[in-house]
Amino acid sequence: MDRSYRIRQATEADRDWITYAVKRWWGSTEMVSRGRLHDLLSLSSFVADTGSGCAGLITYRIDGGGCEVTSLNSSFERRGIGTALLDSVSAVARTSGCVRVWLVTTNDNLPALGFYQRRGFTIAAIHVNSLRESRKIKPDIPLTGLGGIPLRDEVELERRI
Ligand SMILES: CC(C)(COP(=O)(O)OP(=O)(O)OC[C@H]1O[C@@H](n2cnc3c(N)ncnc32)[C@H](O)[C@@H]1OP(=O)(O)O)[C@@H](O)C(=O)NCCC(=O)NCCS
Numbered sequence: 818m819d820r821s822y823r824i825r826q827a828t829e830a831d832r833d834w835i836t837y838a839v840k841r842w843w844g845s846t847e848m849v850s851r852g853r854l855h856d857l858l859s860l861s862s863f864v865a866d867t868g869s870g871c872a873g874l875i876t877y878r879i880d881g882g883g884c885e886v887t888s889l890n891s892s893f894e895r896r897g898i899g900t901a902l903l904d905s906v907s908a909v910a911r912t913s914g915c916v917r918v919w920l921v922t923t924n925d926n927l928p929a930l931g932f933y934q935r936r937g938f939t940i941a942a943i944h945v946n947s948l949r950e951s952r953k954i955k956p957d958i959p960l961t962g963l964g965g966i967p968l969r970d971e972v973e974l975e976r977r978i
Pocket of ligand 1: 887889894895899901921922926928
């Protein structure tokens with residue numbers, strides 16, 4: 818891949834790639850957070866465009882003074898793509914009058930917990946055993962996550978903007 822990329826709003830022309838990529842990363846285009854089912858394809862998103870394809874995606878939604886990041890993925894890690902996508906959403910959120918960017922990750926995702934905290938996010942809440950409720954909405958959420966850790970809790974992180 819070309820090492821350079823440009824962050825831009827996703828368009829209808831990206832829909833096929835987003836569908837393919839999200840299914841590969843998450844197994845489905847639907848995501849549950851805080852008891853709500855989100856169709857990632859219907860949310861706003863930015864992509865990292867390399868010129869010959871896309872190499873990262875962030876989806877988000879703005880609601881009630883907050884901006885929730887509903888997914889963040891990078892195809893080529895450690896090149897700044899994840900940070901750049903996050904910063905693009907923060908800029909839109911700020912312009913839209915949001916006071917915080919927030920997200921939930923799961924208790925197994927130790928790399929993500931490090932990634933976000935190094936970027937100024939703090940833990941706002943730990944929703945203990947909330948995946949039990951999430952599975953009622955989306956039964957195919959696995960029981961085990963990264964590193965064989967039981968998938969159990971949502972960790973809510975936020976960054977004031
Ligand atoms: C979390 C995730 C989005 C990060 O994406 P990324 O593109 O690797 O992010 P960045 O490149 O901006 O940052 C990752 C690391 O690479 C480093 N880095 C950035 N540019 C670099 C470069 N040119 N050379 C070397 N390292 C670099 C960053 O400093 C960072 O390290 P740090 O966290 O210790 O500071 C990615 O790992 C991912 O897709 N994970 C799987 C999905 C997931 O868990 N998503 C989050 C939960 S919703």
